[in-house]
Amino acid sequence: MILPILLILTYLIYKIICSRDKLLELHKIRRICIEEFKKFQGPPYVPIFGSTWYFSRDAVGLERQRLGWQRDFAWSADSCGLMKVWFEVRAICKIEFEKIRGPPSVPVFGSTWYFKRDPVGLARQGQGWSLDYGCSADASGLAKFWMGPLPIAAILHGNIAKQIFDSSENITKSSQYNKVREWIGDGLLVSTNEKWRSRRKLLTHAFHFKVLQQYQKIFCVQGKVLTDVLQLRANGKVAFDILPYIKRCTLDIICETAMGVSIGSQRGSNDKYVSSVKRVSELIWKYETYPINWFKPFWYLSGRGYEFDKNVKISTDFTRNVIEKRKLELENRNKENQKDEENEKLAFLDLLLQAQKEQNLSDEDIREEVDTFMFEGHDTTSSGITFTIWFLGQNPEYQQKVQDELDEIFGEDFERAPTSEDLKRMVYLEQCIKETLRITPPVPFVSRRLTEDVYVPHPTKSPVRLPAGMSILINIIAIMKDPRHFERPHEFFPDHFDPIRTAQREAFAYVPFSAGPRNCIGQKFALLEEKILLSWIFRRFIVESQTKFPDEIPIAELVLKPLNGTSVILKNRQKL
Numbered sequence: 126m127i128l129p130i131l132l133i134l135t136y137l138i139y140k141i142i143c144s145r146d147k148l149l150e151l152h153k154i155r156r157i158c159i160e161e162f163k164k165f166q167g168p169p170y171v172p173i174f175g176s177t178w179y180f181s182r183d184a185v186g187l188e189r190q191r192l193g194w195q196r197d198f199a200w201s202a203d204s205c206g207l208m209k210v211w212f213e214v215r216a217i218c219k220i221e222f223e224k225i226r227g228p229p230s231v232p233v234f235g236s237t238w239y240f241k242r243d244p245v246g247l248a249r250q251g252q253g254w255s256l257d258y259g260c261s262a263d264a265s266g267l268a269k270f271w272m273g274p275l276p277i278a279a280i281l282h283g284n285i286a287k288q289i290f291d292s293s294e295n296i297t298k299s300s301q302y303n304k305v306r307e308w309i310g311d312g313l314l315v316s317t318n319e320k321w322r323s324r325r326k327l328l329t330h331a332f333h334f335k336v337l338q339q340y341q342k343i344f345c346v347q348g349k350v351l352t353d354v355l356q357l358r359a360n361g362k363v364a365f366d367i368l369p370y371i372k373r374c375t376l377d378i379i380c381e382t383a384m385g386v387s388i389g390s391q392r393g394s395n396d397k398y399v400s401s402v403k404r405v406s407e408l409i410w411k412y413e414t415y416p417i418n419w420f421k422p423f424w425y426l427s428g429r430g431y432e433f434d435k436n437v438k439i440s441t442d443f444t445r446n447v448i449e450k451r452k453l454e455l456e457n458r459n460k461e462n463q464k465d466e467e468n469e470k471l472a473f474l475d476l477l478l479q480a481q482k483e484q485n486l487s488d489e490d491i492r493e494e495v496d497t498f499m500f501e502g503h504d505t506t507s508s509g510i511t512f513t514i515w516f517l518g519q520n521p522e523y524q525q526k527v528q529d530e531l532d533e534i535f536g537e538d539f540e541r542a543p544t545s546e547d548l549k550r551m552v553y554l555e556q557c558i559k560e561t562l563r564i565t566p567p568v569p570f571v572s573r574r575l576t577e578d579v580y581v582p583h584p585t586k587s588p589v590r591l592p593a594g595m596s597i598l599i600n601i602i603a604i605m606k607d608p609r610h611f612e613r614p615h616e617f618f619p620d621h622f623d624p625i626r627t628a629q630r631e632a633f634a635y636v637p638f639s640a641g642p643r644n645c646i647g648q649k650f651a652l653l654e655e656k657i658l659l660s661w662i663f664r665r666f667i668v669e670s671q672t673k674f675p676d677e678i679p680i681a682e683l684v685l686k687p688l689n690g691t692s693v694i695l696k697n698r699q700k701l
């Protein structure tokens with residue numbers, strides 16, 4: 126008798142030890158929810174049974190109870206105002222959405238029920254909808270979606286997007302950026318109203334022509350390192366994915382321009398920081414695309430929440446350390462009244478530290494802006510550069526034109542860093558960069574939460590009212606494929622950007638950097654960096670792409686990427 130009891134006890138103790146981690150996680154999740162739930166109202170609860178203890182046992186009673194709770198928690202004076210706004214927005218959209226088309230929807234899941242589950246299927250579905258609602262004869266340029274219970278209007282025409290881009294009121298970002306906020310805080314990308322206005326004014330100085338000239342030196346040095354590293358793969362035979370090489374280069378550039386530190390990721394240093402930035406971006410994407418992750422307990426129960434928090438801590442601690450060190454360095458230098466012209470690096474961080482007292486910025490404010498710069502400034506440019514390499518690798522005639530232009534500038538010299546004068550002469554390369562940003566824009570969509578109503582003219586019906594409080598999605602990738610503005614909308618055709626065509630086109634037909642007061646502050650930085658790195662690559666190598674567009678479809682992650690990487694073969698142009 127004692128033996129079986131002992132065995133059962135041993136088994137139970139073993140089970141408890143094995144599930145200790147899970148129990149600890151559950152305990153943490155419970156504590157998070159207790160804190161979060163303080164922000165909302167809800168029915169009462171008792172230990173063990175929770176709120177179910179109060180649920181009515183018959184169906185009619187339960188339905189009455191549900192309506193009562195809806196009234197109390199959504200409409201009462203002290204209710205969470207968001208619910209009220211949601212009910213109002215939903216009611217208006219139900220009427221207004223009658224005037225526009227969009228994919229079908231079902232209760233609770235909305236249109237997401239019809240979304241293809243595989244990324245290629247989803248991308249093709251999105252393209253089909255854009256063509257149908259954006260380019261058909263009866264197209265209004267608006268499409269309706271229900272993201273679960275939330276109504277969303279997608280904007281597919283540049284002239285409609287102009288209304289939002291031009292507005293100085295509708296500048297608030299939607300909840301799309303909530304997860305990013307946990308990493309980059311309330312920096313320029315996500316802040317709104319007065320905070321955004323004052324930061325935008327301050328940070329505009331960081332992209333002044335003279336500052337860009339300082340950054341240009343860094344782009345040139347890192348571009349040379351990139352071609353030296355790629356040289357090891359340039360055997361003219363074996364294909365490899367070039368995207369990770371470009372990404373490491375743009376990461377090195379952004380660290381040096383943002384913080385004034387070389388992290389040397391192209392040479393394999395600082396692995397921990399590099400992989401934490403990469404992992405945070407991947408997890409943000411997972412969070413955005415699977416709404417079940419929005420439910421905090423699930424996010425943590427799946428382990429992603431802990432992984433996200435851990436990696437955010439690694440990357441933000443790194444930034445905090447750099448800021449601390451840089452501050453000390455500047456203080457010491459000021460005390461000793463030294464000026465080390467030779468090693469003086471004008472990093473973005475230095476500009477913020479210089480403005481710290483005047484603008485009343487805390488160290489954490491500075492950290493947020495440096496991390497915003499890091500977040501926006503490396504994945505986007507690496508995507509733009511990689512796609513340009515990919516397109517030129519598929520179109521030898523265009524690649525030849527780029528190389529002829531580079532040969533005219535540099536002759537036989539493969540080692541000289543490009544000067545500002547050289548860069549002005551790279552006209553055709555710039556056309557190729559712009560055309561790539563049109564066909565595969567790194568940021569394919571942007572979204573806003575409207576703070577005032579917008580009325581969109583309709584070709585056959587009364588104007589469509591998009592009410593304040595609703596979220597809208599500006600479909601940049603669809604806007605830039607409008608056949609009214611681009612004669613070969615779905616092809617890579619650099620002549621779309623020859624001077625005559627460019628002069629004739631409406632400004633809002635081409636918006637890879639968004640437009641208006643909330644446009645990309647880093648666009649000059651991005652174009653300069655792309656031009657310099659691409660000029661190094663095409664000066665030294667002939668590129669052959671192994672996969673072709675549009676068979677290999679670009680997929681929207683946090684930024685647009687080719688689904689299976691960018692497989693290329695490199696051949697040397699010069700005799701080594």
Ligand code: HEM
Nearest residue numbers: 313314501502505506509567568571638639645646647651
């Ligand atoms: C090809 C490269 C790039 C593309 C296509 C791009 C695109 C965009 C777009 C579309 C927006 C608007 C986002 C929105 O409204 O939600 C944006 C905003 C922003 N971008 Fe870029 N970007 C690029 C490179 C950069 C770089 C290199 C930096 C910094 C060095 C940067 C910094 C920012 C910042 C700080 C914002 C927020 C501006 C504000 O809200 O005032 N971007 N970018």
